Amino acid sequence: MTVRIGVITFPGSLDDRDAQRAVRIAGAEPVALWHGSHDLEGVDALVLPGGFSYGDYLRSGAIAALSPIMTEVKDAADKGMPILGICNGFQMLVEAHLLPGGLIRNDHQHFVRRDQKLTVENADTAWTSAFEKGQEIVIPLKNGEGGYIAAGETLDRLEGEGLVAFRYAGVNPNGSLRDIAGLTNERGNVVGLMPHPEHATEPGFGPDTPHAMRSGVDGLGFFASAIAAVASVAA
Amino acid sequence: MPTIVVDVMPKAELLDPQGKAVSGAFARLGIDAFTQVRIGKRFELTVDGEVDDRVLAEARRVAEEVLSNSVIEDVVGVEVAE
Numbered sequence: 310m311t312v313r314i315g316v317i318t319f320p321g322s323l324d325d326r327d328a329q330r331a332v333r334i335a336g337a338e339p340v341a342l343w344h345g346s347h348d349l350e351g352v353d354a355l356v357l358p359g360g361f362s363y364g365d366y367l368r369s370g371a372i373a374a375l376s377p378i379m380t381e382v383k384d385a386a387d388k389g390m391p392i393l394g395i396c397n398g399f400q401m402l403v404e405a406h407l408l409p410g411g412l413i414r415n416d417h418q419h420f421v422r423r424d425q426k427l428t429v430e431n432a433d434t435a436w437t438s439a440f441e442k443g444q445e446i447v448i449p450l451k452n453g454e455g456g457y458i459a460a461g462e463t464l465d466r467l468e469g470e471g472l473v474a475f476r477y478a479g480v481n482p483n484g485s486l487r488d489i490a491g492l493t494n495e496r497g498n499v500v501g502l503m504p505h506p507e508h509a510t511e512p513g514f515g516p517d518t519p520h521a522m523r524s525g526v527d528g529l530g531f532f533a534s535a536i537a538a539v540a541s542v543a544a
Numbered sequence: 545m546p547t548i549v550v551d552v553m554p555k556a557e558l559l560d561p562q563g564k565a566v567s568g569a570f571a572r573l574g575i576d577a578f579t580q581v582r583i584g585k586r587f588e589l590t591v592d593g594e595v596d597d598r599v600l601a602e603a604r605r606v607a608e609e610v611l612s613n614s615v616i617e618d619v620v621g622v623e624v625a626e
Contacts, residue, residue, distance in 0.1 A: 403615075458615065459615060
């Protein structure tokens with residue numbers, strides 16, 4: 310069976326085509342979905358891609374989180390479908406209350422773009438099972454409003470329940486509290502992060518590695534995990 | 545037509561990078577009368593007709609649920625503009 314992974318395009322999405330490409334490289338079939346529709350077209354998993362939906366008016370991801378298709382996205386999340394929010398997509402998941410907390414302007418006030426080292430903190434989610442807990446990966450990061458914040462008791466709960474999926478390693482690029490780069494929900498099907506796994510899936514186009522320039526493909530594990538999660542449910 | 549004004553501010557305990565950037569410009573201009581700048585948002589909701597309790601309640605609801613994110617912001621005012 311070919312796993313079908315939907316990628317939702319919002320007005321202002323930038324990385325929807327890259328996400329589709331990453332899905333294809335990982336061995337699944339990408340399905341282009343539209344924010345204004347109420348139809349998930351029977352996909353097995355979903356990606357909310359990066360960009361600047363609705364010009365990031367009001368707050369990053371806030372208006373996109375109220376899009377027609379988000380009714381179906383929330384429904385699918387409740388039913389356990391693997392859903393990944395990347396960058397602006399992470400901001401949408403937070404604004405839709407599928408993940409807790411908020412994302413604010415980087416503490417140093419600059420847009421940042423770098424190949425970012427992350428520590429995988431939770432390898433038991435639908436999007437991280439291809440990794441080992443504690444594994445370090447490098448994928449590109451590019452954002453202006455990536456500072457993760459939440460109330461102190463929320464942060465303690467996230468840590469206590471193992472819901473921090475990724476932490477920035479080496480450098481905290483945006484002032485995120487407790488170096489949080491990405492989160493999972495309790496069930497492990499909804500994951501959001503600021504860095505971009507879809508940009509590290511094909512040799513020649515990823516981050517540099519000690520072995521060769523632009524050879525980093527650490528982002529593939531995200532999509533491979535989701536494919537495995539869907540296959541295990543189907544089996 | 546009456547207008548309801550909703551004011552939203554970043555939470556006091558949070559760093560407001562935008563306000564900080566403006567503070568920096570003040571310093572470069574030699575303006576030292578202000579110790580801090582914080583930037584919020586003002587929304588003007590136009591009402592076609594009378595502002596009754598139902599309309600005001602609706603304004604408070606959108607202020608809390610749409611116009612602000614309670615994790616990072618506070619609604620500091622929902623007032624009918626005179």
